[in-house]
Amino acid sequence: MRDESAFMVLQFRHMKRRPNPRLDDVARAAGVSLATASRALSAPQLVHAETRARVLSAAERLSYVPHGAARALATQRSRTVGAVFPPVDNPIFASATHALAQELAAAGFTLLLASHDYDPDAELAAARALIERGVDGMVLVGTDHAPALYRLLEQAGLPFELTWSLDPGGFRHCVGLSHRLASAHVTQHLVELGHREFAVIAGVVRYNDRARERLAGVRETLAARGLALPAERVVEAPFSVADGRAALGRLLARAPGFTALVCGNDPLAIGAVLEAQARSIAVPQALSIAGFDDVELAAQISPGLTTVHVPSADIGRLAGRRLLARLEGKRVRRSEEVPAPLVLRGTTGPAPRGA
Amino acid sequence: MRDESAFMVLQFRHMKRRPNPRLDDVARAAGVSLATASRALSAPQLVHAETRARVLSAAERLSYVPHGAARALATQRSRTVGAVFPPVDNPIFASATHALAQELAAAGFTLLLASHDYDPDAELAAARALIERGVDGMVLVGTDHAPALYRLLEQAGLPFELTWSLDPGGFRHCVGLSHRLASAHVTQHLVELGHREFAVIAGVVRYNDRARERLAGVRETLAARGLALPAERVVEAPFSVADGRAALGRLLARAPGFTALVCGNDPLAIGAVLEAQARSIAVPQALSIAGFDDVELAAQISPGLTTVHVPSADIGRLAGRRLLARLEGKRVRRSEEVPAPLVLRGTTGPAPRGA
DNA sequence: TTGTAGGCGTTATCAT
DNA sequence: ATGATAACGCCTACAA
Numbered sequence: 001m002r003d004e005s006a007f008m009v010l011q012f013r014h015m016k017r018r019p020n021p022r023l024d025d026v027a028r029a030a031g032v033s034l035a036t037a038s039r040a041l042s043a044p045q046l047v048h049a050e051t052r053a054r055v056l057s058a059a060e061r062l063s064y065v066p067h068g069a070a071r072a073l074a075t076q077r078s079r080t081v082g083a084v085f086p087p088v089d090n091p092i093f094a095s096a097t098h099a100l101a102q103e104l105a106a107a108g109f110t111l112l113l114a115s116h117d118y119d120p121d122a123e124l125a126a127a128r129a130l131i132e133r134g135v136d137g138m139v140l141v142g143t144d145h146a147p148a149l150y151r152l153l154e155q156a157g158l159p160f161e162l163t164w165s166l167d168p169g170g171f172r173h174c175v176g177l178s179h180r181l182a183s184a185h186v187t188q189h190l191v192e193l194g195h196r197e198f199a200v201i202a203g204v205v206r207y208n209d210r211a212r213e214r215l216a217g218v219r220e221t222l223a224a225r226g227l228a229l230p231a232e233r234v235v236e237a238p239f240s241v242a243d244g245r246a247a248l249g250r251l252l253a254r255a256p257g258f259t260a261l262v263c264g265n266d267p268l269a270i271g272a273v274l275e276a277q278a279r280s281i282a283v284p285q286a287l288s289i290a291g292f293d294d295v296e297l298a299a300q301i302s303p304g305l306t307t308v309h310v311p312s313a314d315i316g317r318l319a320g321r322r323l324l325a326r327l328e329g330k331r332v333r334r335s336e337e338v339p340a341p342l343v344l345r346g347t348t349g350p351a352p353r354g355a
Numbered sequence: 356m357r358d359e360s361a362f363m364v365l366q367f368r369h370m371k372r373r374p375n376p377r378l379d380d381v382a383r384a385a386g387v388s389l390a391t392a393s394r395a396l397s398a399p400q401l402v403h404a405e406t407r408a409r410v411l412s413a414a415e416r417l418s419y420v421p422h423g424a425a426r427a428l429a430t431q432r433s434r435t436v437g438a439v440f441p442p443v444d445n446p447i448f449a450s451a452t453h454a455l456a457q458e459l460a461a462a463g464f465t466l467l468l469a470s471h472d473y474d475p476d477a478e479l480a481a482a483r484a485l486i487e488r489g490v491d492g493m494v495l496v497g498t499d500h501a502p503a504l505y506r507l508l509e510q511a512g513l514p515f516e517l518t519w520s521l522d523p524g525g526f527r528h529c530v531g532l533s534h535r536l537a538s539a540h541v542t543q544h545l546v547e548l549g550h551r552e553f554a555v556i557a558g559v560v561r562y563n564d565r566a567r568e569r570l571a572g573v574r575e576t577l578a579a580r581g582l583a584l585p586a587e588r589v590v591e592a593p594f595s596v597a598d599g600r601a602a603l604g605r606l607l608a609r610a611p612g613f614t615a616l617v618c619g620n621d622p623l624a625i626g627a628v629l630e631a632q633a634r635s636i637a638v639p640q641a642l643s644i645a646g647f648d649d650v651e652l653a654a655q656i657s658p659g660l661t662t663v664h665v666p667s668a669d670i671g672r673l674a675g676r677r678l679l680a681r682l683e684g685k686r687v688r689r690s691e692e693v694p695a696p697l698v699l700r701g702t703t704g705p706a707p708r709g710a
Numbered sequence: 711t712t713g714t715a716g717g718c719g720t721t722a723t724c725a726t
Numbered sequence: 727a728t729g730a731t732a733a734c735g736c737c738t739a740c741a742a
Contacts, residue, residue: 070719425735
């Protein structure tokens with residue numbers, strides 16, 4: 001029972017707003033018990049239609065807002081899902097975040113979002129914060145995570161989905177693609193165009209299985225054909241168009257003579273295209289360039305960027321859908337692969353004859 | 356040792372569905388009362404160093420995780436902030452989201468994120484969901500919100516920050532800039548370059564005060580100079596490079612003869628530049644083009660895009676910082692303006708002589 | 711410095 | 727169909 005006198009004192013002393021109405025107040029206003037009011041709102045079928053109407057109108061009149069923490073404490077579920085993403089300002093993660101949030105909202109769930117800068121410790125800390133907040137499930141990106149994070153999730157019994165990548169062990173829930181395979185397809189395509197001299201601008205591979213696998217895909221494919229990929233022909237660069245430009249500059253200074261350039265992501269590739277054009281290197285006549293991700297701009301620059309289409313919004317949506325299904329006790333297949341087709345546009349072409 | 360305890364816990368869970376340890380368990384393991392354990396964790400200075408150490412190690416050993424909902428219920432604060440953003444996949448919002456999340460995390464707060472597609476009703480619903488989750492504060496974008504949303508926030512006594520825009524009434528907390536003024540600067544710059552025939556690709560102005568104000572800035576400036584801006588010279592387009600390309604096409608078909616094109620945002624402007632180049636319209640010799648936002652790519656295309664620099668990450672960071680300050684009872688100035696300088700690059704130049 | 715006990719706002723298990 | 731009443735896990739006066 002609330003202490004009305006304390007409430008009055010507050011009124012007089014600080015002119016404080018009256019506290020938000022509780023279910024208790026709604027019940028009283030509707031002339032029913034607390035229990036009935038609760039049922040009327042969260043299990044309407046259990047209550048007489050007329051009573052229910054009285055409760056609902058009372059709630060409306062008082063502009064009652066349920067208290068999530070109290071509900072969470074009583075039910076032991078928060079209707080909340082956590083996601084910890086590397087820089088959310090990477091456009092591909094941004095669209096996944098949006099899709100995930102929408103998918104969750106449609107089911108009455110809310111997204112708790114944390115981000116970090118490709119730092120496993122920061123990721124662990126962020127995840128811990130989300131778990132304390134009582135998220136019912138979690139979405140992570142890729143498979144490179146601190147062992148302590150996996151332990152934490154498993155000990156807490158929290159369902160989680162890995163995204164973008166497929167779990168190599170195959171026993172964790174994930175929705176993504178084989179970056180190695182897709183990258184191999186790109187490389188293969190260039191080999192078939194007659195290219196023999198390759199260079200690579202890889203994303204930063206540390207703590208990033210996607211970047212690592214993409215690079216491995218190039219390496220494997222070239223090795224299988226007996227083609228060399230000397231160390232000077234491989235540079236790592238962070239994620240931006242400017243980095244792509246600079247990286248191409250470094251490659252050209254260090255080990256010119258390549259006719260095909262495979263990039264770890266689209267911004268890097270677009271940067272490389274811009275830099276090549278600025279140096280009057282004809283793309284694709286003198287240099288073929290391929291990217292990865294298929295961001296919007298890839299189709300808009302000219303020539304259009306050959307790349308791998310990664311359905312990032314779908315990944316976010318699917319991760320949400322799968323998590324929601326699991327929370328309802330449904331079973332989903334452990335590993336879900338999304339299609340990641342090679343998209344051929346204008347930046348790749350036959351190797352120049354003289355090469 | 357650490358591995359050992361993890362192993363033991365797993366063993367235990369296997370044999371018996373042990374619920375997660377509560378503070379109670381920690382207290383018992385440390386041989387202190389529940390209250391002391393609580394203080395040791397959330398008000399360490401109130402507890403004897405040695406006792407504190409015992410509690411902390413017990414918590415560690417049991418891998419205790421505080422129950423956020425219970426804590427929130429008891430303290431009436433969730434250490435959580437909500438943000439409801441229009442499509443988070445817009446890169447400018449993405450970087451703000453990232454910065455906001457980081458700023459909050461540094462203070463031990465977590466971000467609840469919801470997004471919508473420029474629909475005030477969806478926004479209202481999303482905000483309501485966040486409020487139910489007990490957020491301590493809220494971040495909104497712009498000033499175009501359902502009156503019911505403002506009522507809701509004020510009734511709940513929730514502190515909130517409007518971002519990107521400045522509140523015209525000047526009495527709501529906000530951190531942003533005058534889109535009208537910045538847009539006027541862009542227009543002014545083009546007028547000074549001798550342009551007299553203008554066209555505009557505006558963002559969709561419905562439910563979007565930023566787009567509306569930017570358009571108004573162009574209109575006002577031209578009107579003040581006695582320059583016309585006929586209706587056929589203004590098109591609205593959603594947010595994308597492809598839309599920018601198409602929009603320029605429409606303008607050229609409908610009312611050619613303009614020498615200056617002001618765009619509501621950078622993707623639209625970049626699309627226009629690409630389309631002009633595809634049509635062999637020299638930029639800026641035959642057509643000057645200006646954007647708004649200064650996304651990364653603006654500086655990378657050639658010629659570089661003249662635009663207004665909007666410090667979106669700063670906006671996110673500041674919104675977080677201001678909200679946190681207010682939650683600590685500090686006062687912040689109601690309206691905080693961020694600098695939004697005009698950035699002159701290569702897409703704008705003197706009007707062609709013959710025009 | 712530490713312990714005891716009441717309360718935070720719901721849900722859920724009982725009766726009725 | 728409805729009502730009374732324990733939980734739920736933690737915080738925090740108040741007492742010792």
